[in-house]
Amino acid sequence: MKSYKIACIPGDGIGKEVIPAGQTVLQTLADTLEQFSFEFSAFDWGGDYYRQHGVMMPDDGLEALYDKDAILFGSAGDPQIADHITLWGLRLKICQGLDQYANVRPTRILPGIDGPLKRCRPEDLDWVIVRENSEGEYSGVGGRVHQGQPLEAATDVSMMTRAGIERIMRFAFSLAQSRPRKHLTVITKSNAQRHAMVMWDEIAVEIAREYPDVTWDKELVDAATARMVNKPATLDTIVATNLHADILSDLAAALAGSLGIAPTGNIDPERRYPSMFEPIHGSAFDIMGKGLANPIGTFWCAVMLLSHLGEEQAATVLMESIETVTADATLHTGDLGGSATTAQVTEAVCGHIRNHGKIQKVA
Ligand code: ATP
Secondary structure, eight states: OEEEEEEEEEESTTHHHHHHHHHHHHHHHHHHHOSEEEEEEEOOOSHHHHHHHSSSSOTTGGGGTTTOSEEEEEEOOBTTBOHHHHIIIIIHHHHHHTTOOEEEEEEEOOTTOOOSOTTOOGGGOEEEEEEEOSSEEEEEEEEEESTTSTTOEEEEEEEOOHHHHHHHHHHHHHHHHHSTTOEEEEEEOTTTOOSHHHHHHHHHHHHHTTOTTOEEEEEEHHHHHHHHHHOGGGOSEEEEOHHHHHHHHHHHHHHTTOTTTOEEEEEOTTOSSOEEEEESSOOOTTTTTTTOOOOHHHHHHHHHHHHHTTOHHHHHHHHHHHHHHHTOGGGOOGGGTOOOOHHHHHHHHHHHHHHHHHHHHHO
16 A cells, blocks of 8 residues: 655644644545555644744755655744745745745635626636746845945846746646646736746747647736636636736635635646645634634645645545535635634545545445
């Protein structure tokens, strides 16, 4: 039987509640299906670690992750620590250190979820956003001088490389090719940003030639926001730079009903390093410690993690269990207008997994 090593990094806030819930669900799947097992290791990195050690994670922390098959990550964010420290000190350090250059965000309106778009049927909104996750606006290139002086100046340079664009375009075209619609929308801003974004557009044209069965179009990022709201069915797979996709995917999550549902995968497509799966919500300190966090985003991450490991049957069982639970409004958490707790949603999903196992054994 295969055994997978999973690193669990709850991080801050509700990450400490949803990641143990995700671990419970994965363990229930392993116990029920009896096809694989998990070896979980927990890492206490994040805001509390920073208060004790002055860093969000140890300098040699990445080494402890190299031999893992995947990482389940909660959130990084702390009201007492500047956001750029929590982000760069943990999440980006892992994404960049493990070269997880493709950030993948599936978005759908799950059964029972009431999205804010009046005329959008659930089948109209089925997207995967691919975010370039290693360079662009978040490459960290820039500086700040003359701090506090009238001459103070600061730059954040969006650095884009041919190699970086080629690999994310190839990944996005391949992903589009694997989906029924076989359609990719390339998000750009080359009308205003006339260097790197023009190169981005040119490389999209070059890579598109390798995928003759994939149709594709180009959309300015500002126009893309309107298209997502007004014509959601015209979109399928979407590729965008680090900043553009960061913004578009929060809009996508809101259009699908709640931040609490949406998952994301930070993928190293070449599988040199473990990939990392995390719900897109942040640490949500307003509800932390109350047992009210919606764990569905983390469970959907677990589906992505299982797919990444090649455990498609387990991924399908978990996704079906999630959809059965979201369809039941009595199991909605506060973000969805309900009053269910993290524990109730987790137990309901585990119950469906166990039922599935029983049905399978009888068959
Ligand atoms: P951060 O600064 O770490 O990004 P944040 O609290 O500013 O975190 P989010 O956590 O992304 O931002 O979410 C904003 C709000 O949405 C939260 O304050 C919370 O009320 C709600 N929310 C987010 N995720 C969930 C969830 N999983 N379950 C329930 N409510 C959630």
